Amino acid sequence: MSRHRMVGIPSGRRAKFAMLALWVVLAALVGPLALKLGEVQNNDNLGALPGGAETSRAIERAEAAFPEPDGLVAVVVYAREAGLSEADRAKVATDRAAFVRYADGGVVPPEVPSEDGRALLLSFPLAGDGDAQSAAVGEVKERLADGVPDGLRTALTGSAGADDDMFDAFGGMDHTLLLATISAVALLLLITYRSPVLWLIPLITAGVASQVASAVVYLLAKHGGLVIDLQSQNILTVLVFGVGVDYALLIIARYREELRRHRDRHEAMEMALRRSFPAICASAATVVAGLLCLLAAQLPSTRGLGPVGAVGVAATLIAMTTLLPAVLVLFGRWLFWPFVPRYSADQVTHDVAEDHRGWAKVAGFVGRRPRTTWIGTVVALGVLTLGIGNLSVGLPGDEFFTKEVGSVTGQRMIETHWAAGTLAPAEILASAGSADDVVRVAGAVDGIAEVGEPQRSADGRWVRVPAVLADDPGSRAAMESVDRLRDALATVSGADALVAGETAFQLDTEEVTNRDNRVVMPLILAVVFVILVLLLRALVAPLLLMISVVVSYVAALGAAGLVLDALGHPRLWVGIPLQAFLFLVALGVDYTIFLMTRAREEVAVLGHRRGVLHALTVTGGVITSAGVVLATTFAALGVLPLVPSVQTGVIIAVGVIIDTFLVRSLLIPALALHIGPRTWWPGRPARTTTEPVPPSLAPVGAAR
Numbered sequence: 001m002s003r004h005r006m007v008g009i010p011s012g013r014r015a016k017f018a019m020l021a022l023w024v025v026l027a028a029l030v031g032p033l034a035l036k037l038g039e040v041q042n043n044d045n046l047g048a049l050p051g052g053a054e055t056s057r058a059i060e061r062a063e064a065a066f067p068e069p070d071g072l073v074a075v076v077v078y079a080r081e082a083g084l085s086e087a088d089r090a091k092v093a094t095d096r097a098a099f100v101r102y103a104d105g106g107v108v109p110p111e112v113p114s115e116d117g118r119a120l121l122l123s124f125p126l127a128g129d130g131d132a133q134s135a136a137v138g139e140v141k142e143r144l145a146d147g148v149p150d151g152l153r154t155a156l157t158g159s160a161g162a163d164d165d166m167f168d169a170f171g172g173m174d175h176t177l178l179l180a181t182i183s184a185v186a187l188l189l190l191i192t193y194r195s196p197v198l199w200l201i202p203l204i205t206a207g208v209a210s211q212v213a214s215a216v217v218y219l220l221a222k223h224g225g226l227v228i229d230l231q232s233q234n235i236l237t238v239l240v241f242g243v244g245v246d247y248a249l250l251i252i253a254r255y256r257e258e259l260r261r262h263r264d265r266h267e268a269m270e271m272a273l274r275r276s277f278p279a280i281c282a283s284a285a286t287v288v289a290g291l292l293c294l295l296a297a298q299l300p301s302t303r304g305l306g307p308v309g310a311v312g313v314a315a316t317l318i319a320m321t322t323l324l325p326a327v328l329v330l331f332g333r334w335l336f337w338p339f340v341p342r343y344s345a346d347q348v349t350h351d352v353a354e355d356h357r358g359w360a361k362v363a364g365f366v367g368r369r370p371r372t373t374w375i376g377t378v379v380a381l382g383v384l385t386l387g388i389g390n391l392s393v394g395l396p397g398d399e400f401f402t403k404e405v406g407s408v409t410g411q412r413m414i415e416t417h418w419a420a421g422t423l424a425p426a427e428i429l430a431s432a433g434s435a436d437d438v439v440r441v442a443g444a445v446d447g448i449a450e451v452g453e454p455q456r457s458a459d460g461r462w463v464r465v466p467a468v469l470a471d472d473p474g475s476r477a478a479m480e481s482v483d484r485l486r487d488a489l490a491t492v493s494g495a496d497a498l499v500a501g502e503t504a505f506q507l508d509t510e511e512v513t514n515r516d517n518r519v520v521m522p523l524i525l526a527v528v529f530v531i532l533v534l535l536l537r538a539l540v541a542p543l544l545l546m547i548s549v550v551v552s553y554v555a556a557l558g559a560a561g562l563v564l565d566a567l568g569h570p571r572l573w574v575g576i577p578l579q580a581f582l583f584l585v586a587l588g589v590d591y592t593i594f595l596m597t598r599a600r601e602e603v604a605v606l607g608h609r610r611g612v613l614h615a616l617t618v619t620g621g622v623i624t625s626a627g628v629v630l631a632t633t634f635a636a637l638g639v640l641p642l643v644p645s646v647q648t649g650v651i652i653a654v655g656v657i658i659d660t661f662l663v664r665s666l667l668i669p670a671l672a673l674h675i676g677p678r679t680w681w682p683g684r685p686a687r688t689t690t691e692p693v694p695p696s697l698a699p700v701g702a703a704r
């Protein structure tokens with residue numbers, strides 16, 4: 001089926017009813033499945049490493065050689081800065097006796113005192129299955145809060161405390177995020193259209209697309225092995241609404257334009273779809289291809305985001321190019337009330353730039369001073385990049401939440417009263433026959449404060465050796481010590497030694513992330529470049545666009561660095577630079593795709609200079625509105641109590657605004673004018689329409 005016939009289906013006089021009926025049936029079928037998406041959510045990937053990482057291999061060996069209960073571990077901390085009193089110790093003893101009923105094996109080991117005598121610690125694994133352990137955590141917290149002597153500080157940490165804090169923090173937050181996203185988009189659509197009705201149509205269509213996407217992701221997770229976590233589910237929501245409303249704005253703007261040229265609304269919609277469909281498809285293909293590039297990543301949380309986001313964008317594309325046009329045509333022109341576009345025969349010779357006077361002034365400024373404009377824009381972007389110095393990669397575990405939670409409080413109490421590295425030692429797994437050599441070599445490594453006694457496995461094949469680090473386990477110095485420890489143990493013949501632990505995990509995460517950045521970022525650029533070449537049938541223009549989005553990404557990190565530093569969250573979670581790069585490249589190219597495909601169309605009729613400026617004039621309003629909507633939807637991630645979500649929202653929102661107002665509005669058109677018709681080399685835009693050209697826009701020789 002040809003593209004022209006395909007785009008005519010949603011706007012057909014009878015076909016629109018069939019299209020609506022199809023979507024009603026589809027929505028009824030997918031609704032119940034979409035509601036089950038949370039049931040298949042698996043958040044293990046949020047902190048997981050690939051199987052080939054040394055930490056992963058060490059954990060696998062430890063689980064086989066030293067089997068332990070597979071459950072949550074409760075770590076209870078008691079502290080008083082003036083020193084523990086007899087009442088405090090009595091409270092600890094009473095709690096310990098009460099905790100026995102929740103402990104695996106019915107045993108709670110004796111309390112561990114701090115060297116300064118100001119704190120005590122109880123640690124025990126919880127018994128039962130997942131539900132029983134979750135219930136036990138609540139009862140442990142209640143017991144801990146009961147009868148606390150004045151001045152005694154208590155906290156529950158460990159995996160039990162962290163798991164409970166995560167559950168409390170995100171109780172109902174998926175609905176909060178959805179409400180925040182919808183509210184922000186609704187407000188912007190009301191401002192954009194100034195219509196009491198029209199804003200509902202793209203919002204409802206995006207909601208249907210979100211349901212379809214959620215249902216498909218649920219089925220893939222349930223039966224196809226797709227892994228979805230909290231992060232990817234949240235991004236799926238904002239991505240569908242953000243991208244969906246972007247596409248809707250583009251279609252509706254072109255439809256409004258065509259309604260002034262066609263008496264029949266069906267013909268107007270067919271023409272609007274015919275002219276906007278290639279750009280929208282190219283945009284969706286760019287984002288989907290970029291997301292699928294994440295499959296080349298090794299970090300599970302990053303790799304899992306790819307197919308989830310790709311499903312969301314694909315569902316959005318289908319809904320916005322089939323359901324939205326059918327609904328718009330069904331209800332007719334009155335949807336635009338009170339600013340109803342009226343047909344007039346004079347519209348054929350009407351200069352539509354008169355309807356975009358604000359952007360005509362912008363285009364006039366760019367046209368008069370293209371060189372000054374692009375140089376000034378590059379300087380401005382360069383200044384923004386200076387904020388990168390505020391950012392660093394590596395988010396400590398105690399900074400993962402945006403607010404203070406019990407598990408973080410407990411961890412900080414432990415760090416205050418116990419020596420650095422004591423409670424988070426590196427763990428060496430080695431062959432039993434090399435135990436003495438392993439202890440000797442590990443003890444001689446710079447940065448290792450103490451090496452404990454080897455623990456032999458039940459089968460006698462392996463030993464587990466704790467190595468206390470001299471520095472804070474989360475510090476760069478500690479990671480360098482683990483690196484030296486691994487290098488030293490590699491020289492022990494027959495040891496087959498592996499090093500795990502908190503610091504080793506951070507080190508491996510950093511190495512995997514660096515590898516993913518080196519591999520996936522160039523892959524994304526290559527894929528997007530190929531799509532642009534095919535779309536624009538040129539080499540120079542795609543190259544300009546790719547350079548611009550990379551500059552925009554760096555500027556976005558810099559600007560976001562200023563914001564995040566002010567918010568107190570400058571240390572980025574390791575997966576964010578790559579994920580932000582993907583979205584800012586793929587989504588940033590979207591707006592230049594909308595601009596340059598329209599420019600290519602206009603250049604074929606008006607010549608290069610006037611065509612580029614006319615494209616900037618008529619697309620400026622709608623693309624800017626789309627950028628603001630997309631930035632706002634990603635900013636809605638800030639309602640979530642996780643620092644990585646806030647960081648993602650800030651970076652992408654700032655980046656989209658920069659791309660919309662600086663790169664697409666000033667830099668790209670100014671460069672296109674400065675370079676001239678060679679922008680389209682080796683191709684040459686050909687006229688694709690037989691419609692009359694308005695006299696005021698007719699090409700002149702000098703314009704080319």
